[in-house]
Amino acid sequence: MKSTELMPGTCGKTTEDKLAWIYLVNLVFYFIPMFLTEMPLWEIGVSLLILPPFIYCYFWAHRSSKVKAVYPILAIIALGALITPINAGSLALFTFAGFFIGFYYSLRTAFFGLLALLTLLTTLSLLLGINHYFFVLYGGFLVLGVGLFGVAERKRVEAKCRQQQSEAEISQLATMLERERIGRDLHDIMGHNLSSISLKAELAEKLLAKDELEQARIQLRELNEIARDSLSQIRQTVSDYKHKGLSASVMQLCQTLRDKGLSVSLEGDLPILPSTLESQLILSITELCNNVIRHSQASHCVITFERLTDEINISVTDNGTPQSVTEGNGLSGIRERLSEFQGKLDYSLEKHCRFTITLPVPEEQALEPRAQKLVSGVQN
Template identity: 65%
Template sequence: MTESAQSKEDKLAWVYLVNLGFYLIPIFVTKMLPWEIALSLAALIPFIYCYFWAYRSSTANAYQPILAMITIGVLITPINTGSLSLFTFAGFFIGFFYPLRTAIFSLIALITLLSLLNAALNFDHYYWVIYGAGLIAGIGLFGVAERKRVEHKCKEKKSQAEIQQLATMLERERIARDLHDIMGHSLSSISLKAELAEKLIANNQTEQARQQLTELNSIARDSLSQIRQTVSGYKHKGLAACVTQLCQTLRDKGLSVNLFGEIPKLDPELETQLILSLTELCSNIVRHSKGTHCELHFEQTSTELRIVISDDGCPNQIEQGNGLTGINERLAKFKGALTWSLDPDCQFTISLPTQG
């Protein structure tokens, strides 16, 4: 329970004590001696202590303050019949802390105690017992209802906490996946440029090596910029600019690249996920493909958008790792999917329903 919620509950606990007003009625309507009035008022001190003791107790030890309140009620009854008010507080806590079956038997026992007190003190009528039994039963059941309310509230808070925790975990996984996709592509390009520069230097081709190092520096800067943009909200230059950059990266790998179709304008959130998905697929080609030619096809109909990436590397099989799984998870949010085949070329197809 939060600090503000606890403060609210404590204030309500004091408000409930207004019911002790019924305990004070006999002092004003009957002829009580001064010492009886003083003793009646003094009994409120330990009772209120027991009340807050019960209010903050657990089910395991709640019986202690409840029995203490009943004891105070029994002892003060010969002096002040307003003690019925004290018994009703005990009835409330019985209903609040214990299962319905236990609570009912306990409330019956408490009503029986009132009957025994009525007989022992020779009250000349049974109104005290009847009125007291009705109050104890009604307020006891109110305690049961209050327990159900608190249990429901606790379940809601627990459910909300679990949902929030799950959302946090999913968000962390999404961020980790996005960073993996971006950095996997970028580091592959950096490795490629560095390897090429090393070979050029070895062959005394310093001018070409300098050009590769310049491009390497540019890639590193772009990677840093992409990470910052991803963390700050996945800002990007657009799908068209990204596809152009990916095509250049594939050409740097040594593949010839052909781009077919018109790159569509999409919702920014979907476009972001497509950029990250295409980056991952192209990164896989850079890392694993032994082909010499790559094609990107954009095909859009009235019902479907298809993006096909193919290369002639033709691996023996495709293993679905974190990267491909991550792509499918991204696309699933938009009712899309990633499929692949190895005949005749290695081909990956992203399928998405056309946005309305």
């Protein structure tokens, strides 16, 4: 009857009003007596007039906290009791009250609340002479069943809320650790360099004051080199922070190609690479995929990862038919990135347009293919 992300007590909630409307379909039982019995028009009218305040109370209960839920629950019970003399379909209203009782309160409190609700049904049945089997036994079974469903829903939501809280705590801890890592990296990178810059600037100032211009030039030249080196190190560090990892980046590139109308195949196993090399490889593959989109006029693209004994090959192949390749800043930039890691870029225009990146296996670690194959076959 209700699937709100509500956590009774201290945990917050997210109201799902659209889904809450769906559970009002249970009101169909409220209309059954109108069709099975010959009710006067005024009774039908009064029965229909009860529905707007009930729906208001339903959403009131749906959005309430545990402390304030008692008010809409009592209002729903009161509406059910008032309409019972006219329409025995009021049992549908009592079942909603039973659900909220089970959902909001502890098992002990819910037990006594549902017991009180069953006592009310029995009292109404006796006072109004309603069929005991229908109103007390059948109605009591519905109220208890839906109330227990409310208890189960509460348990589920509490468990989900605890899981979300745990995930939030883990995420917060990971963020704190990442901040510490960034702070430590920047300190390691810049601490010594900034000290050197300060000392050399101070020394150059003193040399200029003594008119020792040549020595001052040497200090300023070294200061400039330190500043450039620091800037390069910071850029490299930021680049390492920004990339999402080879797997996530390749999947995003594939989606970009599909969005442009190409079908895509991924073949082979993703290698495990050092973060600096992985960053440059991601930038290189991105440039090649952008070239496919801009220049190839292809309908299909294959990205292949292949590890040999002493090298790793990554190729981007499309079914375009270019007659020649003009190397611009993009391809030149790829060659410059790869040269730092003794890598190279080759291309072939035979049958299809294929660009291949070749990287040596890093010496500091023996690379093994990932256990799970990335993708096999065509993905449209």
